[in-house]
Amino acid sequence: MVNAKSKAIEAEAKGESWLQRNWRPITMLTFLILVVCDSFGLLAFRLSNEAWTLLQIGIGGYVVGRSGEKILKSIR
Numbered sequence: 001m002v003n004a005k006s007k008a009i010e011a012e013a014k015g016e017s018w019l020q021r022n023w024r025p026i027t028m029l030t031f032l033i034l035v036v037c038d039s040f041g042l043l044a045f046r047l048s049n050e051a052w053t054l055l056q057i058g059i060g061g062y063v064v065g066r067s068g069e070k071i072l073k074s075i076r
Contacts, residue, residue: 012024028059
């Protein structure tokens with residue numbers, strides 16, 4: 001399972017399309033902007049509890065995924 005996920009991430013990183021290679025960082029930057037804007041009251045709306053949960057899952061998954069990539073490179 002880890003090997004399959006690693007290959008999928010590697011394929012994205014080596015993709016020909018700029019968007020294919022960068023959609024994860026773009027998503028995380030969007031999340032960051034939403035959190036900062038919500039924290040300072042700059043949004044026309046407040047993020048719901050469900051949105052915060054989704055952000056936590058997304059950020060946690062991103063951090064774990066990136067750590068896993070680095071660990072797999074060192075193991076290989």
